[in-house]
Amino acid sequence: MAEVTKWDAVAYESVASDVQLAWGRKLLERRTWKGDESVLDAGCGPGALTEDILAKVPRGRVQAVDRDPSMAERARTRLARFGARVKVIEADLLHLEGVEPVDVIVSNAVLHWIEDHDAVLETFVHHLKPGGQVLIQCGGEGNLERARAVAEEILAAAEFAKHFRGWKPPWHYEDDASTQERLFIAGFMDPKVSLEPAPTRFADRTAFEKFVRAVVLLPYLQALPDENSRERFVGRFVARVEASGEGFVLDYVRLNVSAFRSPHG
Numbered sequence: 456m457a458e459v460t461k462w463d464a465v466a467y468e469s470v471a472s473d474v475q476l477a478w479g480r481k482l483l484e485r486r487t488w489k490g491d492e493s494v495l496d497a498g499c500g501p502g503a504l505t506e507d508i509l510a511k512v513p514r515g516r517v518q519a520v521d522r523d524p525s526m527a528e529r530a531r532t533r534l535a536r537f538g539a540r541v542k543v544i545e546a547d548l549l550h551l552e553g554v555e556p557v558d559v560i561v562s563n564a565v566l567h568w569i570e571d572h573d574a575v576l577e578t579f580v581h582h583l584k585p586g587g588q589v590l591i592q593c594g595g596e597g598n599l600e601r602a603r604a605v606a607e608e609i610l611a612a613a614e615f616a617k618h619f620r621g622w623k624p625p626w627h628y629e630d631d632a633s634t635q636e637r638l639f640i641a642g643f644m645d646p647k648v649s650l651e652p653a654p655t656r657f658a659d660r661t662a663f664e665k666f667v668r669a670v671v672l673l674p675y676l677q678a679l680p681d682e683n684s685r686e687r688f689v690g691r692f693v694a695r696v697e698a699s700g701e702g703f704v705l706d707y708v709r710l711n712v713s714a715f716r717s718p719h720g
């Protein structure tokens with residue numbers, strides 16, 4: 456099994472607003488909100504999108520769940536001003552004991568970090584009220600193929616290879632057809648699933664380097680023993696992308712999902 460990725464919430468928050476938060480805002484637009492829904496933000500990270508969810512449900516409540524201690528702590532601080540309308544829970548999405556059933560589950564940029572999609576969809580359907588909706592956006596088939604190929608070339612070099620013996624990438628990028636089938640099996644109705652290329656261009660080397668260090672390269676960097684080797688790894692990655700002549704672009708592909716639990720339970 457892959458190692459659990461440890462996040463630095465502040466570093467993530469400082470780079471995610473133009474990328475993950477923008478995807479999340481688009482995801483929220485896929486529902487006509489009534490304003491009084493109860494919502495589960497599944498994998499809330501530092502709580503930036505949770506704030507947008509709270510704005511969509513001025514008479515509703517949000518349970519924001521993340522398993523990462525740094526993310527959960529940052530979300531708690533960030534969301535404190537919403538008082539009893541929000542509850543931050545540090546927990547694994549596959550073990551949601553104590554989480555109340557909700558009208559809507561929102562999960563943005565999370566599911567590709569979870570190996571067992573059958574299990575997570577089963578958990579989601581179980582935590583939705585009858586008639587409730589799940590809205591998911593995550594990495595899909597082909598996500599970051601080019602970026603990962605560059606990273607894997609670097610990790611195969613003699614200097615790094617010894618640290619990656621037995622290392623497994625933590626990501627699981629699903630395709631649309633399998634996800635549709637999986638949703639039906641889990642008991643969802645009316646699934647809408649699509650794959651969407653989302654190439655993301657960064658203004659310059661500095662912005663690109665900061666972003667890949669905080670997000671895309673995180674699992675690789677955690678396999679390395681010290682800051683020196685991490686610096687070298689990031690430096691080589693950025694240099695190779697620059698040398699490609701295609702600019703500082705990440706070849707993101709996103710999987711978008713909307714589905715409902717049957718109103719009859």
Ligand SMILES: C[S@@+](CC[C@H](N)C(=O)[O-])C[C@H]1O[C@@H](n2cnc3c(N)ncnc32)[C@H](O)[C@@H]1O
Pocket residue numbers: 462471475476479497498499500501503504520521522523526546547548549562563564565568569
């Ligand atoms: C890229 S961040 C996305 C955060 C936030 N949803 C956003 O839109 O910015 C992925 C988050 O998913 C969380 N995560 C991954 N697997 C999880 C699991 N099994 N249970 C709970 N949280 C998980 C990570 O801890 C991390 O905070």
